[in-house]
Amino acid sequence: MTRGVLPKLGLVLYLVCLFLPIYWLINMSLRTNEDIMSGLVIWPRHPTLIKYFFIFHDPTWVHAFLVSLTYVAINTVISVTVALPAAYAFSRYHFIGDKHLFFWLLTNLMAPTAVFALPFFNLYYAVGLFDTVWAVALAHCLFNVPLAVWILEGFMGGVPREIDETAAIDGYSFWRFFVRIFLPLIANGVGVTAFFCFMFSWVEQLLATTLTATKALPFAAVMSRSYSASGMDWSLLAAAGVLTMIPGALVIWFVRNHIAKGFALGRV
């Protein structure tokens, strides 16, 4: 709604500042370490993809990337699946303890992950899930399940109750109604929720690295490993960093039209 040049200028300036660090990382990833150390260069003189090839040909890196994607996918599926009926219950019914339960769920969003690092380690070690993708996927449920319930509840609140009642009168069983009629109505909400679960599981690193050792090392852990080996391999680190941005960028591109809506969590 704002007209005038000044706000637009401010916005453009902000976007440039936003992109600069990202550009710098890309810039670094296209240069060799000797070139990086030789001084500041705004535009790489001899761009090379050598570090990317190195990563693609190293089984450790490729495996780590797949591990990360796997636990993110598992976590998203679990979070959305268990959150759907719960969100429906919260949005449609009063029951004993509903408000307290809802607040209790939300308090898990406020839990600093650092608090959980050690007990999670003990817990998953005890149940034999340590160093598997399942450990990380389940651990991320800590914050993703409450978040999914919260977002979905917002979207479901926007669907009129009459639809449920009409379906019941038409003889639909609850689950048939839920899957065939209700889910398509909140498809947007499910998409946005999945996006959020993906996002928070993909960016979280503390739990992911604490709960894995060798077999299920996430990408981030392999990255921090290359810190110590033979000094700083800046350009390798930069290339790996650029690669981690790609899944996120792809996902936002697909949900870009719903993003504004999703960020209001359906409760504007």
Place this chain on the structure above:
Amino acid sequence: MKKTINNRAWFLIAPVVIVVLFSALLPVMTVVNYSVQDAMAENHFFWNGDTWFRDLLDPSTEIGARFSGALERNLIFSFVILLIEVPLGIALSLALPRRGWAVGPSLVLIALPMLIPWNVVGTMWQIFARADIGLFGAALNGLGLNYNDTQDPVSAWFTILVIDVWHWTPLVILLSYAGLRAIPDAFYQAARIDAASRWAVFLKIELPKLQRVLVLAILLRFMQSFMIYTEPFVVTGGGPGNATTFLSIDLVKIALGQVDLGSAAAMSLVYYLITISLCWIFFTAMSQLDMLKEA
């Protein structure tokens, strides 16, 4: 919307409760367990009462001093972050185009920092802030400032603040943008008929409509900035000295570095309770304000 009373709804909640019991309550109980015990030899625990808590909350002990120092830094950090990010986010969301080709690309670009893994954000800024190979560090030094984020506490703080603003202002922008888009055009038309100034439109129409999303933004930003861990860990490692050692960093140092389980557990619980209480106070205050307005 009218809700019906139905206790069978608990069956629908059951899966969530089971998952959260396993992934949240069980670990929290482990922490509670540690916080009241001390380990003699390996895996030999005995009851220790509230000693860990008393030490922690007494600033004259070593751990107490560490805790209160880190807590103070956390509170200042969260406060400054909110002070910068919320107004900046609102201002930028007002400047964003509402329709046209530019909407999609700008939103994608704005959301991008949030989808970068946190340690990569740290790495990115670690490089970017270096005086020799980073544009940011080199530019600041070129301006004649004595900037060095690993040696100088002021620079370190400045870097962490800039990183957080870079990383999380997008959340405020997107939330507030979503709120702005939900305002019906009729409101603006009425304002035009009344010949309201731009400032009046903002104060009387936009800001009140944004209230709900802003509460959400402030809550989310507070929670996350209060838990900040990865970025300072990667960029400054909590230093120089203790300058950027926030609660989470200290906690991980005590728990995983020194394996001092009792202290770490007591610290976790106090930390967790502070976060919940602050959120709760804030949330209650905001909803009271809401009710006053409606009354």
